[in-house]
Amino acid sequence: MHPFEYARATDADQAVATVSADPDAMFLAGGTTQLDLMKDGVLHPDRLVDITRLPLGGITHTDSAVQVGALTTMEELAADPVMGERLPFVREALLLGASTQLRNMATIGGNLLQRARCRYFRDPTVAACNKRNPGSGCAAIAGIQRMHAILGTSDHCIALHASDVAVPLTALDAIVHTQGMDGSRSIPMTQFYLPPGDTPHIENVLRHGELITAIDIPLLDAGIRSHYIKVRDRASYEFALTSAAVALVIEDGVVQEARVALGGVGTIPWRAWDAEDVLRGNPAGADLFRVAAEAALEGARPLPGTAFKVELAKRTLVRTLETVAGAPS
Structure with missing residues (x-):
């Protein structure tokens, strides 16, 4: 390790000033x-600023958000x-999203900032990784692609964002609050990632x-059903091949x-967004859910190793929509 x-x-002011400088x-x-990543030689900071003693924990409830x-x-x-x-x-x-041991260590802010699970990004012996070495190429495009992305990719990178909880938080329009040298910001989750x-x-x-200081999570109204389904190669501590977070309001x-x-x-x-537009105002059912799923994957750019993901x-x-639309338990 470096x-x-x-x-x-x-x-927090000291932490921000130290890292910013x-x-x-x-x-x-x-x-x-x-x-x-530090042990693997992917990250090699010269200084770590421990923020674990800062008063940035805790959960506060209001009528409309957590x-x-x-x-x-x-x-x-x-x-x-x-x-x-x-x-x-x-x-x-x-x-x-993680084993019990990891959930007791991993923070919400850190989870949102976790790095790509691309095997090529995490192996410093692989030279071609634009995420690690800008301009070097992308070994994954011609390599083993099974755990990579099919949406939002480019010719420069197909690395997957691996956070589970970021998926429903994005669906909810959660807000990320930050503190920097220029003051504080409130950033919608839908605008946070690039x-x-x-x-x-x-x-x-x-x-x-x-520095991320807090996340505002809007509450669903009482009675609104929601569900998260994660499909993975094994049942314990594995990253998603695919997952879906859905919340629906169905009346009549x-x-x-x-x-x-x-x-x-x-x-x-x-x-x-396109799937949401398809769903709104239409009778819930298998036919609608399949059309919504088609819309959600419009524009996917699979490679041979990720074609199955479409x-x-x-x-x-579809399965998540059917589960949410089912009769209340």
């Missing part, structure tokens, strides 16, 4: 992915009763040294409101 200086931040500095929270401190662990949020009552698909995504384009190394809109058999996002298929958590993602979404 040698680094360790510092513990005493307040040093291009080779990084924040450290749960570290569940970050430390692995505000989650960035240092709240995945397990703490999953255990919050409101998640089960009003946001079940967020809770399901949290529980399916597709690779020709700059795959720039994954989100955060500036260097800008007609879909009045729909929120749909996909995981396991996009370079960013993928909001399926149909799998459609079936995952």
Whole structure:
């Protein structure tokens, strides 16, 4: 591992100032992915600023939203009763996203910022990785592609965004609050992540040294059904081949409101706007759900190793829609 200086931040202003002033500095929270990447030689910061003692944890409830401190662990949020009552698909995504041990270490802010699960990005002996070495190429395009993206890809990168909980949060229009040298910002999840384009190394809109402080999660109205389905190669601790987060309002058999996002298929958590448009105002049923799934995957760019994901993602979404539309348990 590359040698680094360790510092513990005493307040958020100090943490932001320290990292902002040093291009080779990084924040450290749960570290569940970050430390692995450092050990593998993918990340090599000269300084780590530990933010775990900052008052950025905790869960606050209002009538319309849940505000989650960035240092709240995945397990703490999953255990919050409101998640089960009003946001079940967020809770399901949290529980399916990692083992119990990891959920007790990983923070919500860190989960949103986890790096790509591309095997080529995570292997520093592979020279061609635009995400790690801008301008070097993309080994995945001609390599093993099974765990890669089919939506939002470019000729420069097909790496998948692996977060589970980011999928329902994107469907909900959650807001990410940050603090930087220029003050605070509130960024919609739908604008937080950046597709690779020709700059795959720039994954989100955060500036260097800008710190996530909290996430606002809008509450679904009581009685609105939601569900998260994750399809994976094995039942425990595996990343999604495809996933879907769905919330529906159905009245008299007609879909009045729909929120749909996909995981396991996009370079960013993928909001399926076209599927939502198809669903709204139409009678709920298998035919409608299949048309919505077709719309959600319109524009997919599969490669030979990811071609199976197109149909799998459609079936995952149809199954999730059918589950949500079913009779209340």
